[in-house]
Amino acid sequence: MEQQLSAEQLLAQQLCAHEFTNLQRAEVLTQALPYIQEYKHQIVVVKYGGNAMVNEGLKEQVMKDIVLLRAIGIRIVLVHGGGPEISELMARLGKKPEFVDGLRITDRETIEIVQMVLSGKVNKSLVNLLGIMGGRAMGISGVDGRLIEAKQRDARLGFVGDITGVNIAPVVDLLEKGYIPVISTVGCDRAGNLYNINGDTAAAHIAGALGAERLIMMTDIAGILRNRDDPTTLIPEMTVSEAGHLREEGVISGGMIPKVQCCVDAIRYGVRRVTIMDGRVPHSILMEILTDEGAGTMVTGG
Secondary structure, three states: OOOOOOHHHHHHHHHOOOOOOHHHHHHHHHHHHHHHHHHOOOEEEEEEOHHHOOOHHHHHHHHHHHHHHHHOOOEEEEEEOOHHHHHHHHHHOOOOOOEEOOEEOEOHHHHHHHHHHHHHHHHHHHHHHHHHOOOOEEEEEOOHHHOEEEEEOOHHHEOEEEEEEEOOHHHHHHHHOOOEEEEEOEEEOOOOOEEEOOHHHHHHHHHHHHOOOEEEEEEOOOOOEOOOOOHHHEOOEEEHHHHHHHHHHOOOOOOHHHHHHHHHHHHHHOOOEEEEEEOOOOOHHHHHHHOOOOOOEEEEOO
């Protein structure tokens, strides 16, 4: 007897362009329909992390997935990082990257590099890819319309900023005109200083200001694992309070602490659900939104 495929397997086959029947194609669409109806006209913010962007082929695939989600009526906002590209340009210019507690020391020369890479090279390459895939995208930075207002976090770090306010009007305007806003996380203060802003933090603030239904953080990790060395121990869902307990138990530790804190903050800012997932897995964003099982770890208010 032929084994019946789950919705997740059928969708994976459809998206990966494997050979299968017209009946299976129809099954994919019908099983995705409830999710399409649920998210139509809703805002979903996608944070695309720098370490998930290093593969050009996969980057094209992610952009195609985002265009597909926009085409079925989901209002997508793309917030991106670009840490590896910043470090690469710094190395080419003979400038060694330095970090304190995971944060890049950003002197005046480095913030100029950050702006060039994030608001220039990375932002426009993503906008271009979205256009090639048939999407309508517009690239902006946190400086445009004073979208991200910030202040200096610590003098030791130089021009690394903490967000003091989000002026969401430019993003809303783009969404209402049918664009996919693509946002680089460079902020500014009223004196005109530029600041390097953590991408996860910026995405949480922007998603909260938009009243987004979902925030999806695409990074280079599968999600939250009970045992960091065993991918089968992935925690598929947890509440904000459970996240606190897992941190006390040491399950959430090291570099996961600030990432999970951004999830918790986003929930407190008004986002309904936040997911951390591996952006290197083909079509993971579609699996997360259009299937029961999803991908990665989802954080909810509980």
